[in-house]
Amino acid sequence: MVQYKATGCARRHLPTAMTAHSPILHLVLLNLRTPSADPGVSSADATVETILASFGRLAEIDGVLHLGTARAASDDSTHSLAMFAFLRDAAALEGFGTHARHIDYLQSAILPRVSDLVTADVVVANSPAPSYRAAACFCAAFRPATYDWQVRSLFESTSQAPGNAIIGGLAANDRQRFRAAGLALWPDGDDWSPSHRGDSLRRLLDDCWGPAIADQARVVGPAMPIQPTASGALL
Numbered sequence: 001m002v003q004y005k006a007t008g009c010a011r012r013h014l015p016t017a018m019t020a021h022s023p024i025l026h027l028v029l030l031n032l033r034t035p036s037a038d039p040g041v042s043s044a045d046a047t048v049e050t051i052l053a054s055f056g057r058l059a060e061i062d063g064v065l066h067l068g069t070a071r072a073a074s075d076d077s078t079h080s081l082a083m084f085a086f087l088r089d090a091a092a093l094e095g096f097g098t099h100a101r102h103i104d105y106l107q108s109a110i111l112p113r114v115s116d117l118v119t120a121d122v123v124v125a126n127s128p129a130p131s132y133r134a135a136a137c138f139c140a141a142f143r144p145a146t147y148d149w150q151v152r153s154l155f156e157s158t159s160q161a162p163g164n165a166i167i168g169g170l171a172a173n174d175r176q177r178f179r180a181a182g183l184a185l186w187p188d189g190d191d192w193s194p195s196h197r198g199d200s201l202r203r204l205l206d207d208c209w210g211p212a213i214a215d216q217a218r219v220v221g222p223a224m225p226i227q228p229t230a231s232g233a234l235l
Contacts, residue, residue: 004198023065024087024172025124026096027137027181029079029217031116047113050083054109055083056226061099065127066107073221074192076202079118082137082219083226086127086184090172093121097126118217120181121172128167133189135223136201138168139178141215150212151180151185158184158201166201178217185223192220 032047052069059067067087072079087093096102110117120139142151151170158166169184184201191197198220209216 007197020121021089022091023125023127024090025120025122025167025169025181025183026085026087026093026121027122027139027183028083028088029081029118029137029219030083030114031080031140033113033115039121041057044080045127050227051075051109051113052083054105058085058099058102058105059226061096061101063088066130067227068128068132068135068225070137070219070223070224071221072219074198074218077219077221078217079116079219082135082223084137093172117223118177120176120178122181122193123169123172124167124182125169126167128183128185129165130225132165132185132187132223132225134192134198134221136184136192136198137181137219138205139181139217140213141178142180142212143214146212154208154212155180155182155188158182158204161214178215189222 008204032044048071055069056067058064064085068084070082070084072081085096087096098130100228119137155166155168166182167185168180169183171179184198186192186197188196
């Protein structure tokens with residue numbers, strides 16, 4: 001377990017060179033409005049399909065490397081749905097955020113249907129494998145005396161769990177609510193559930209991250225890549 005020492009403000013700016021050419025994970029966790037609060041949608045499943053269809057069309061934006069989603073099925077999830085995009089670099093993140101298609105997705109698909117929204121943009125080392133069926137998507141805010149190198153060591157500790165493909169890192173800038181975020185992606189659709197691979201990750205997050213975390217958000221459950229077709233439907 002990593003030990004923490006109170007030594008004043010430990011937050012440091014990430015080196016520009018580190019973020020300029022590194023892949024970025026854009027992670028979104030959300031809770032839906034109740035169907036009665038959204039007269040245009042008849043059920044939660046229909047709301048999710050509408051959101052994912054709009055999100056899938058963001059694959060056409062230059063610099064988007066991969067899109068995926070996970071739905072909460074675990075009691076330790078704080079949100080019901082997660083979506084994630086892997087972007088080529090910091091310039092791609094800037095273009096993604098200001099692109100007209102992304103703004104339309106936020107205004108027409110997200111804001112009318114969502115009661116709570118959490119986002120995180122973090123520097124990562126690589127993009128995910130193209131195939132997975134379960135995931136844990138997590139964001140963490142750390143106590144002020146936690147240094148960046150300690151957060152990196154926590155990611156190294158969690159990556160040691162057998163069968164857990166952990167992708168994550170530090171926030172791309174200092175203006176975000178969460179200082180770090182990541183994904184664990186698993187090949188079996190049941191890997192999120194008790195007695196499967198997700199259990200080892202939960203223990204590591206509690207043992208390694210618990211003493212340092214001030215706030216967190218999670219979505220744990222079945223997951224899939226998002227592949228838009230020409231009509232905008234999802235495969």
